Amino acid sequence: MQISFSLNDEPVTVDVDPSTLLSDLIREQLSLTGTHVGCDTSQCGACVVHVNGDSVKSCTMLAVSADGGEVRTVEGLSKSDADLHPMQIAFRENHGLQCGFCTPGMLMSAIDLVKNNPDPNEAEIREWLEGNICRCTGYQNIVKSIIAGAAAMRAAS
Amino acid sequence: MRSFNYHKPDTLDAALALLSGNDEALPIAGGMTLLPTMKQRLAAPEDLVDLSGLPGLADVAMEGDILVIGAMTRHADVAASPLVKEKLPALANLASRIGDQQVRHRGTIGGSISNNDPAADYPAAVLALNAEIVTSKRTIAADDFFVAMFETALEPGELVTAIRFPLPEVAAYMKFANPASRYALAGVFVAKTTSAVRVAVTGAGPSVFRASDIEAALAESFDATALERISIDASELMSDIHADNEYRANLVMVMARRAVALAQQSG
Numbered sequence A: 001m002q003i004s005f006s007l008n009d010e011p012v013t014v015d016v017d018p019s020t021l022l023s024d025l026i027r028e029q030l031s032l033t034g035t036h037v038g039c040d041t042s043q044c045g046a047c048v049v050h051v052n053g054d055s056v057k058s059c060t061m062l063a064v065s066a067d068g069g070e071v072r073t074v075e076g077l078s079k080s081d082a083d084l085h086p087m088q089i090a091f092r093e094n095h096g097l098q099c100g101f102c103t104p105g106m107l108m109s110a111i112d113l114v115k116n117n118p119d120p121n122e123a124e125i126r127e128w129l130e131g132n133i134c135r136c137t138g139y140q141n142i143v144k145s146i147i148a149g150a151a152a153m154r155a156a157s
Numbered sequence B: 001m002r003s004f005n006y007h008k009p010d011t012l013d014a015a016l017a018l019l020s021g022n023d024e025a026l027p028i029a030g031g032m033t034l035l036p037t038m039k040q041r042l043a044a045p046e047d048l049v050d051l052s053g054l055p056g057l058a059d060v061a062m063e064g065d066i067l068v069i070g071a072m073t074r075h076a077d078v079a080a081s082p083l084v085k086e087k088l089p090a091l092a093n094l095a096s097r098i099g100d101q102q103v104r105h106r107g108t109i110g111g112s113i114s115n116n117d118p119a120a121d122y123p124a125a126v127l128a129l130n131a132e133i134v135t136s137k138r139t140i141a142a143d144d145f146f147v148a149m150f151e152t153a154l155e156p157g158e159l160v161t162a163i164r165f166p167l168p169e170v171a172a173y174m175k176f177a178n179p180a181s182r183y184a185l186a187g188v189f190v191a192k193t194t195s196a197v198r199v200a201v202t203g204a205g206p207s208v209f210r211a212s213d214i215e216a217a218l219a220e221s222f223d224a225t226a227l228e229r230i231s232i233d234a235s236e237l238m239s240d241i242h243a244d245n246e247y248r249a250n251l252v253m254v255m256a257r258r259a260v261a262l263a264q265q266s267g
Helices: A024-028 A087-092 A103-116 A121-130 A138-154 B014-017 B034-039 B076-080 B082-087 B089-095 B110-113 B122-128 B210-220 B245-266
Strands: A003-009 A009-014 A048-050 A055-056 A070-072 B005-007 B026-027 B045-048 B060-063 B067-071 B132-135 B137-143 B146-148 B160-166 B170-178 B184-192 B197-202
Touching: A024 A048, A048 A103, A055 A103, A087 A103, A087 A138, A103 A121, A103 A138, A121 A138, B014 B026, B014 B045, B026 B034, B026 B076, B060 B082, B067 B082, B076 B082, B076 B089, B076 B110, B076 B132, B082 B089, B089 B122, B089 B184, B089 B245, B110 B122, B122 B146, B122 B170, B122 B184, B122 B197, B132 B184, B170 B245, B184 B210, B184 B245, B197 B210, B197 B245, B210 B245
Parallel strands: A003 A070, B005 B045, B026 B045
Antiparallel strands: A003 A009, A048 A055, A048 A070, B060 B067, B067 B160, B132 B137, B132 B160, B170 B184, B184 B197
């Protein structure tokens, strides 16, 4: 069936089978491979994108559910490498990633957190990251990155 | 997952018509349980009826002394609702601890109770608060709604439209969450009204249940110390890879005492 939605501020219209997951549509049909599929069981959070402004796990949402809505992926955070989102800069500066697999989901979750809570403390960040799993860093630098990223987002707004 | 015919009706009547008499049709709300089940091919509906286009099912409002929450209200919206926080903070707190934030952005209260997962959080609140479940054809008391593991009093094609919560004097929910899934290994919801104390336990048994010994002790004295000499029978509780039944029986009492202490503080 045909669906239309806004993807990173650009209108898209695609034909999908109703059983297509949003993560598969984004990666396989639309070739935006920044959104990662780690566990495919809604545990790990590597596939987190924003749908109508809320962070959701795109591996556990039908693509047809995005019809008429707004989807933002990690590619939609910045126009170029020279123009990174403050949260991306914070992850780079604070060594918030090692292998990078979980990073797209971490960024999308973190930015949604700051939207809801502009100045989160460490406990609030760790609580919010419940659904994002990292197997490299032990979260220490991710939390540090998000504190710095939130401060940068506050300064920019 | 196997493919299906996708329907997104825009009226409740249209949704009911699509489900009526069709054994191969399933309704989907947030899909937080159904989609993983379909991925594993444990469910393979021919027709999937998406309820997200139905109007008026995601409202939160007071009707007299009753807090009414629409079936399609997401966990994140219950958790953040100023009205729920003011009138029934224990429920907002419960909703804020379901799964993780991304799950709470999709999952709904109606979907949760209709699924009746033995470790889900909402059934404990619905049962302890003596809520009423409003469906497309009738109103069902919480005591009659949760029948068995993944089984409710809902008939095929019957949809929950709202849950009506009478307000307690004090209430609280405490759970010991599985650290991976955040499902309750044991969760206890305690609610005290002017006339009774009701205690519902989730996560520990094959389905949510009321703990009558705990209720009786708390009816005499609503204090955590009243539970010091009480234990619950482990023989009916679940044992699995995460915890055996004896451990769950102990957790139920620990969570019950903590819930009472929290209810006293918040009251």
